[in-house]
Amino acid sequence: MKLVTAVIKPFKLDDVxxxxxxxxxxxxxxxxxRGFGRQGGHTETYRGAxxxxxxxxxxxxxxxxxxxxxDSVVDTIVSSAATGKIGDGKxxxxxxxxxxxxxxxxxxxxxx
Amino acid sequence: MRxxxxxxxxxxxxxxxxxxxxxASTGFAQEGPDTQAILDNIWVFIAxxxxxxxxxxxxxxxxxxxxxxxxxxxxxxxxxDALIGVLAFFAVGYAFAFGSVSDSGLEKFIGTKAFFLSxxxxxxxxxxxxxxxxxxxxxxxxxxxxxxxxxxxxxERTKFISYLIISAAMTAFIYxxxxxxxxxxxxxxxxxxxxxxYSDFAGSGVVxxxxxxxxxxxxxxxxxxxxxxxxxxxxxxxxGHSIPFVLLGVFILxxxxxxxxxxxxxxxxxTVITVAVNTLIAACAAGVATTITIWLKTGKPDLAxxxxxxxxxxxxxTAPCGTVNAGMAAIIGAIGGILVxxxxxxxxxxxxxxxxxxxxxxxxxxxWGVLSVGLFARYDDAFLGRENAGLFYGGGFDQLxxxxxxxxxxxxxxxxxxxxxxxxxxxxxGLRVAPEEEIEGLDVLEHGxxxxxxxxxxxx
Numbered sequence: 001m002k003l004v005t006a007v008i009k010p011f012k013l014d015d016v017x018x019x020x021x022x023x024x025x026x027x028x029x030x031x032x033x034r035g036f037g038r039q040g041g042h043t044e045t046y047r048g049a050x051x052x053x054x055x056x057x058x059x060x061x062x063x064x065x066x067x068x069x070x071d072s073v074v075d076t077i078v079s080s081a082a083t084g085k086i087g088d089g090k091x092x093x094x095x096x097x098x099x100x101x102x103x104x105x106x107x108x109x110x111x112x
Numbered sequence: 113m114r115x116x117x118x119x120x121x122x123x124x125x126x127x128x129x130x131x132x133x134x135x136a137s138t139g140f141a142q143e144g145p146d147t148q149a150i151l152d153n154i155w156v157f158i159a160x161x162x163x164x165x166x167x168x169x170x171x172x173x174x175x176x177x178x179x180x181x182x183x184x185x186x187x188x189x190x191x192x193d194a195l196i197g198v199l200a201f202f203a204v205g206y207a208f209a210f211g212s213v214s215d216s217g218l219e220k221f222i223g224t225k226a227f228f229l230s231x232x233x234x235x236x237x238x239x240x241x242x243x244x245x246x247x248x249x250x251x252x253x254x255x256x257x258x259x260x261x262x263x264x265x266x267x268e269r270t271k272f273i274s275y276l277i278i279s280a281a282m283t284a285f286i287y288x289x290x291x292x293x294x295x296x297x298x299x300x301x302x303x304x305x306x307x308x309x310y311s312d313f314a315g316s317g318v319v320x321x322x323x324x325x326x327x328x329x330x331x332x333x334x335x336x337x338x339x340x341x342x343x344x345x346x347x348x349x350x351x352g353h354s355i356p357f358v359l360l361g362v363f364i365l366x367x368x369x370x371x372x373x374x375x376x377x378x379x380x381x382x383t384v385i386t387v388a389v390n391t392l393i394a395a396c397a398a399g400v401a402t403t404i405t406i407w408l409k410t411g412k413p414d415l416a417x418x419x420x421x422x423x424x425x426x427x428x429x430t431a432p433c434g435t436v437n438a439g440m441a442a443i444i445g446a447i448g449g450i451l452v453x454x455x456x457x458x459x460x461x462x463x464x465x466x467x468x469x470x471x472x473x474x475x476x477x478x479x480w481g482v483l484s485v486g487l488f489a490r491y492d493d494a495f496l497g498r499e500n501a502g503l504f505y506g507g508g509f510d511q512l513x514x515x516x517x518x519x520x521x522x523x524x525x526x527x528x529x530x531x532x533x534x535x536x537x538x539x540x541x542g543l544r545v546a547p548e549e550e551i552e553g554l555d556v557l558e559h560g561x562x563x564x565x566x567x568x569x570x571x572x
Binding site (some may be wrong): 045046047048049050051089 | 178347348349350351406409410411412414416417420456457460468
């Protein structure tokens, strides 16, 4: 099993969610985060004093899926989250050692 | 006393004493006060209630412009200065301001009677005028306004107990003395420059400048908030946590000002409404002027600054509102709206950290309001005693000189007394919270509660 984590632009969340559901992903976890990569921040002024905002609001989503589905999930996220402009985000894939469904106690791929 | 306004207040007190004498000697049933007297008292009371609600406005503006971790503290300061302010003014402040007055000796400078309103008949005088109850009610909410200005300049780093002491000292002594010298018919009211006597209809100088300078002394002795200035001494923005609060506060203050200025006519007559119109127009002109100024200076219409601008216009028109026409009110407001922007920048640059702009809005624009009377005075506002007193109406420089003199006297008084107060507090119990507390936030450590506690959820 793999954990696919993607940091994307917040307004693309709906597109990514719909695209993942369309390929049969059963559930995702979403959190609001801040971050920067090459995009960098921007400068605002408040009562005449300038201040740099380094961090940009993003959305982080996490999906746990079977090994065979990884490539299709990653490709789906890439195509639905991309705008072509700087700040589109990143995806990384890591191993999941153990997965449990809390309601039933099922383990492993049965819990996906 | 050439001051008709002081006469109105004192006649209320005199009338009250007359009733006392009458009832003691004759035992006749009194005729009630006439309709005009009742209207006067009811209107001034309602105006006072509007001014009282400005406490909510100040609290919201200050909370909105400061951080969430300090929101309980800022509201606590705003509530407490009303609680303490009213009681201190009741106990001694009113007496110092209005208890007695004379053109020589101690009573020229401070009142010596009517502590705790003792010996005062609170009823409406039979021969008209305001009752002591009305005068006290109206004046005490003005005192509370003057003191609550200070909490903004001292926000986010002041020990609560020290602020309580500051509130008491301001409303018990520093502010009432200024009132005695002006509306109470004392020192400043007895001065003249040529034909000119002082004019401050509703208190740009008496109330707002006093609060603004108090805030300046507080901010100065406190020092800037941690992190306000970077290692090169350049000011950093510390954005407030709720612009919606700021705007609600501005609207509430604005509404309150329709009591502050028109109520200062101390009577129910047509002038009440012309004063209200001047107030409204000045505020709007100021808001537009600030919008243009900040937009040009920083490239964006910063609403936090524009909010200060509207208030600056209201402060500025507070002195001249009884003597100018609406067009001049717009100009006075607009100048206030431009002045406040440069003032905020200035104080930031000289490392006076004023989180909400209290010094600029109330101190600087209060002084401008007082001065503007010398330039634009047209009608007799019952202080001036003459028409066309302003420089631009052929009145010469006398009025301008008198207004400037008034600014100097009040400015010096507050600087010395408030400065001494801050110095003494700083040297004894301390003015400022510990750095760890300032960084953590004052709410939990000064008050034991959070302002925005997350919801608790229990299963059992």
